Amino acid sequence: MKIKITLFIVIAFSINLSAQEKKKDTINAKEELSEVVVTGQFEPQSIKKSVFNVRVISSKDIQNLAANNLGDVLNQYLNISVRPSGTSGRSTVSLFGLDAQYFKILVDNVPLVNEAGLGNNTDLSQINLNDVEQIEIVEGSMGVIYGANAVSGVLNIITKKSSRYKWSVSASVQEETVKDEFALFDKGRHIQSIRAAHTINDNWFVSIGANRNDFQGFLDDKKGKDYSENDQLRGYRWLPKEQLNGTALIAYHKGDFRVFYKFEYLDEDIDYYNATVQSGYNTELGSYRYANDKRYLSNRYFHNLNTSGKLFSQLNYNVSLSHQKQERNVEDFRYYLLTKNETSNVTVKDQSMEVLYSTGTLSNFFSSKKVDLQTGYEFVNNKGYSLVQEANNVMTPIRKTLENYDFFASAEIMATERFSVRPGLRFSAQSKFKDQYASSLNLRYLFDKGIELRGSYGTSFRTPTFEELYSKQIFDGHFFTGNENLIPETSTSYEASLKKTTMLDSGLQIANTFAGSFLDVNDRIDMALVRFNPDTGNPEYEYINISKYKMWNFSTMNQFKKGNFTFNIGAALIGVSRKIENQVFASDDRYLYSFNLNSSASYFAPKWGTTFSAYYKYNGKSQQFVEGSSEYIISDIDPSNWLDASVRKTFFKNKFEATVGARNICNVTNVNQSNTNQSAGHAGSSELNLAYGRSYFIKLTYNLNL
Secondary structure, three states, X not given: OHHHHHHXXXXXXXXXXXXXXXXXXXXXXXXXXXXXXXXXXXXXXXXXXXXXXXXXXXXXXXXXXXXXXXXXXXXXXXXXXXXXXXXXXXXXXXXXXXXXXXXXXEEOOEEOEEOOEEOOOOOHHHOEOOXXXXXXXXXXXXXXXXXXXXXXXXXXXXXXXXXOOOEEEEEEEEEEOEOOEOEOOOEOEEEEEEEEEEEOOOOEEEEEEEEEEEEOOEOOOOOEOOOOOOOOOOEOOEOOEEEEEEEEEEEEEEOOEEEEEEXXXXXXXXXXXXXXXXXXXXXXXXXXXXXXXXXXXXXXXXXXXXXXXXXXXXXXXEXXXXXXXXXEEEEEXXXXXXOOEEEEEEEEEEEEEEEEEEEXXXXXXXXXXXXXXXXXXXXXXEEEEEEEEOHHHOEEEEEEEEEEEEEEEEEEEEOOOOEEEEEEEEEEEEOOOOOEEEEEEEEEEEOOOOEEEEEEEEEEEEOOOHHHHHOEEEEOOEEEEOOOOOOOEEEEEEEEEEEEEEEOOOOOEEEEEEXXXXXXEEEEEEEEEEEEOOOOOOEEEEEEEEEXXXXXXXXXXXXXXXXXXXXXXXXXEEEEEEEOEOOXXXXXXXXXXXXXXXXXXXXXXXXXXXXXXXXXXXXXXXXXXXXXXXXXXXXXXXXXXXXXXXXXXXXXXXXXXXXXXXXXXXXXXXXXXXXXXXXXXXXXXXXEEOOOOOEEEEEXXXXXXX
């Protein structure tokens, strides 16, 4: 009832303002329009006009880091933690301590599919950056605009759709060590990419690109795939992985009408070599040794058709229609170590997700610049597949379809030249769950002397994943199952930020931002102990809505820029309270704290055509509750330091570019995590595998612009 009354007041206020005479916005007239953002906006606009606090990662940052995938970039940013896995090959992201299920990744405002979900649980290593214009991050609840699972924030990858050149061709080769392991073909990381773009005329633009990322794995103390002793040293510490990415785009624009079609393809192979070597004998081979190995084969198709323009000479429309599919197959085979042959190859589909997705908006209902109203819809048809393990090691395929039909409305009101208000409401009709709602209220006030104040309130929801609903692993006394009776999690967030921009007579530009936020998540889903089987005495675990999660965060980001020199420094303090329960005992809800700091510096020397860059991040000690034998106890994760540096130089009128540098200069590999071994109730410690250590790279690029 309160939401309906608020929406009625907003609409009434909007209509009243639309009747007022237009006035020149003297504040906006002075805005610097060079940094334009699209995430969460009614239409592309300057970052100063946004009611959201948008963080931008530019294409220059991506170039300086010689980043090939999204994981290479995000590791350096505040409040964001990248968790790579050497055993699965995946890299996922966590924001404010909430994992990848709460953070939505978009490509041109369309959530990206993976075999486990839509927009969430995304493997960062599978997102190629070959044609990225910029990356935009908005922290906090974005449920009204982007729907389910945009609880902790969204990341939007904006791709290139035009060029100021008639022809543009870029080709690059990158060679990178994996710690101290490198050989031209057999060890290290080898990357090749090519992209060609053509502006056909004033209306048409096309581009096509391809990228190959060949990661030969990291041995460390392992002995590789041809090692024949059964001492658990066979295989790799980090699994070998090869990725092929392809992209194509065709775009047309004339006047206010724009349309583009974008296609992406991913093919990924991950090789798993079993550490257990077995022996056999037959009359043909005699004595032989073999291992039961496997490959994980993933592919993704991404189609997105987008059109925007005007209706009735005033209304702005923007519609996207997308078809996406990602599938993972597992190939099991026997590998003979003497002959190096494979036999008994069997491939089965392990997981897949196929999605039909469409979203659209209408805005600019009123002639007055004092007010705008946006209405929109979202339609999702999500067909999921998973191979689950029933009792007695019986593998059973599960196929389910989940749908939602969402409608949302948001108004942006310029109450004065300085003060703007943006309320919003979303209704989501779910095929599997009860109907869901999201609401938001965003405020922005521009003071004198370059001071900007923003505040926001938002509610959002997270729907259970396919795994949480339908997974099963039942074998040898282990019992872990999904739960079809789960309900969506709900969340409430509050945010405030203060930004001050200063221009000194010396030419020094200073931007200081101070921000605080609070997030409260209810009905959080966790895998919890539900009972001890009365017949076997074995524990049985199931996903249930049982936990609560609260987080507050204070952060500051500061930029100093003069001429060709830019320096950034930021810090954040996060407190997390998580109440975890099972059917036997529960944790307390005390706040556990963590601190992180980041800094970057870059300098462009025009005389040499050279850019020097360095990126540093400190992840402080963090804590979390883990399940012991009779209670939840605190597990400590030690701090870590990350430093990347590079030198990028252009030659021959920018036609050639060379970048040399180092990642993970502080040589982080594993960090200690206490209280992880709860066997027999005795707390122990283990190591959390974060990286494979320091690596060096060189990247050579040829650019042809005509």
